[in-house]
Amino acid sequence: MSATLKTERPLFEGADWEFSTVQKCHDAIQEIAVGEMGLDVYPNQIEVIGTEQMLDAYSSIGMPLFYKHWSFGKHFARDEAMYRAGMQGLAYEIVINSNPCISYIMEENSATMQALVIAHAAFGHNHFFKNNYLFKQWTDADGILDYLEFARDYVLECEEKYGETAVEALLDAGHALMSHAVHRYPRARATNLRMEEKRERERRQHDEQVFNDLWRTVPGQAAVRLDPTALERRRAILQLPAENILYFMEKTAPRLAPWQRELLRIVRQVAQYFYPQGQTKLMNEGCATFVHYKIMTRLHEQGKLTDGAMVEFLRSHTNVVFQPDYDDRRYSGINPYALGFAMMQDIERICIEPTAEDVQYFPDIAGKGNAMAVLRDIWANYRDESFILQFLSPRIIRHFGLFHVLDDADSPSLRVRAIHDELGYRNIKRTLAKQYDVGWSTPDIQVVDVDLAGDRKLIVHHRVLNKILLEENDAKLVLQHLADLWGYDVLMKEVDATTDAVLKEHIVSPRAGALGA
């Protein structure tokens, strides 16, 4: 922090701010973020909101507009109660992966916090959204707001036509299966939510045009009998096994009405939109935290931040990147801000002043000099799991004192498998990466077969990893929803992934009139 740089006037003094302050901060930050750090961002739209609106945004998973459902009301009620009781603070910001990128900032924030939030969300997250391959592949920043508007209106229209209860029942079922409503592997066609909306409108128009009441009374064709031996063929036609359960329901559930399929599709699209966020929490927050730290430090160097503002920033920053130890009462898992920020800083250090150890572990980037270029490349091409596998350095493992504990329900005590030493680095890296792998964190559930010739029973498998079964009560409730959607019995087998032994079976029959239609 050499004094010679302090030539500029501070952007603001004291805690108060007005819109011109926000504009000035944004411009100064943009200069650094784009000019010096080479970030590539969507145009920004910054929206100033109050507490109540922040709670609103919370309850509709951060989206500015959303269809109506009681579960959002439930979350609102709980968040509000917690907030009013002082048990939980509110986030300083919410940022939406859209083009233009919308960041919400709270009116209660001080000027320093607004600058921090702009650097963090409007540039850090924004850059990540625009450049990370997962977001590029899975989400459509241009179309999301329009699609959500379509979804909201469509749900509203369905409520008017078919009644709130029927819509609610269907959305309940959809939400229960939301965690299994994504395609994990990309298909050829790119996502385009605008097309989605258009497609639905056209299909409805077509239906209306060709509607002819006469045909309703014509006796239907006799059901086509499938050759019972052609199991393989049947599975191929139905595209089984299917892991995207909602997609499978939407396409093949025999008893659903078109509007019900469309609602499932909406739930599915939303799940798909949020899919990359779950896989890049660590990197996304790491990136944004690193960016805001860099930018704020730089602003202070340039004399655009007063010392007081800098202290306020550092205080808030250290709170954010605080990682309590495992035996601390405050411990609740690894803080993605802390680990992400530490790893980004570490990568920068490796690029600029590598140790012998770094050269050994990271020959590709050690001493490469241009840290920002390396980081930008990483932010574009990795997700949490691969990022940790590749870049969790021994230094970070030592710094956090990471250790691996194995808990086998069959043995009386837990066992330490690896600690932060030469022998343990590899193991720790792999175990941690696995925790961030969605393949491990959500149970592997697939639709494997349908008894088309017989009673149309749907057969679903849970491939059990490490002998951890599904939480039984929840599983039963979800299966009930699934059976309601399917319209016939559903059989779930929990199958051990290594031995193929069936560990547990659940069978559920649909409830009459459960979907209210």
Added chain:
Amino acid sequence: MHIVDRRLNPGGKSLANRQRFIRRARSMIKKSVHEASGGRSIKDADSGGELVLPAQGVREPSFRRSASGGIRDYLLPGNKEYTVGDEIPRPEGGGGGSGSDGSQDGNGEDEFRFALSRDEFLELFLDDLELPDLAKRRVANTESVSYERAGYSVSGNPTNLALLRTVRNSLSRRIALHRPKPEELQALRDEIETLEPGERRRALEEELSRKERRTVLIPYIDPLDVRYKRFDAVPKAVAQAVMFCLMDVSGSMTEHMKDLAKRFYILLYIFLKRRYKNVELVFIRHTHTASEVDEDTFFHSPDTGGTVVSTALDEMQRTIADRYDPSAWNIYAAQASDGDNTASDNERTANLLVNKILPCCQYYAYLEVGRDIEHFPPGFMRRDSDLWQTYEALVASGAPMAMRKVGHRRDIYPVFRDLFARKVGTEIAAP
């Protein structure tokens, strides 16, 4: 870049969702409301507040792994003493480790807490009673403003300086910026004293002067630390009302009758609360003597003796004269009784009412509580009670009061509404 000010957007975007949620959980919430109101006294019967619901009914299930059993890997930060191969006894309460493998949102919530607003609470509380629109204001609510503490602010009046908060901030800032402590400086000075001039002494002196400079640069209290107590303006009620609850507690009044009376009082209280911010309650119970008691004694402790209604009216009159000047207070009275009265007292009671009590009352209601009507054989006609006959004569001669009979819990509300609906015309005559 655009900046959009959304603060002025209409709020309550979640209202529709909240209503859906309340509708969804209605039966549970209602049960919870009734449970909550059972334990409340009349005074806070309508205060809204936090409810606890079992999470089961508003659960949003998803496929997730069970929290117990199987083989799990935990990766934890902050290793202090463990080396590879150490055995750690399994922590109590199953699970194991600290649950770093937990599901993303699978907080195993087993109950769900949330706050109902006063109106939502009332609506649910009166749901099977249906509070009608009684919004005929007779007394304007003039309000003045008082100030209440509401957190801290960074600006304010010096008299409102929050010393503790300010010093706490200053302390953390001093720790963060490594401001030298006076003891440190003193220790340095002492050490320098003991040293001969030389290399070491010069170094220490340099350090001392560096630290002293730092002490000056980093102030003990910086304007940044200063916090003020914040005060919010809270409207204060000026219009005030007092509600007299009169009840016969002689042996003939059963628990059932008292319960009916209590329900009626609650309704009346809520009703008054909607008009006056400030409602006081006076409980007067009587047998052949009357006394003012607290709520608990009023409803719960039995008394024995004859029944002389006029004693209660005497007591009420005395209390009004003592504490509630009719020109400053809106006076409401509700009398509950099973209708018994000593025959010789009826005339005195009527006189007292017409001449003393009614002229200074805003409203007087008489509620005759009976046994559950169903207990009477069909076709059985009850004879009107002494008190009823006395009062009926008064009402017939145009006295501004209302009277009803109630036999069952479900009648309370219709009777209540009926009372107020009928009063509108006559009430204006009795300001």
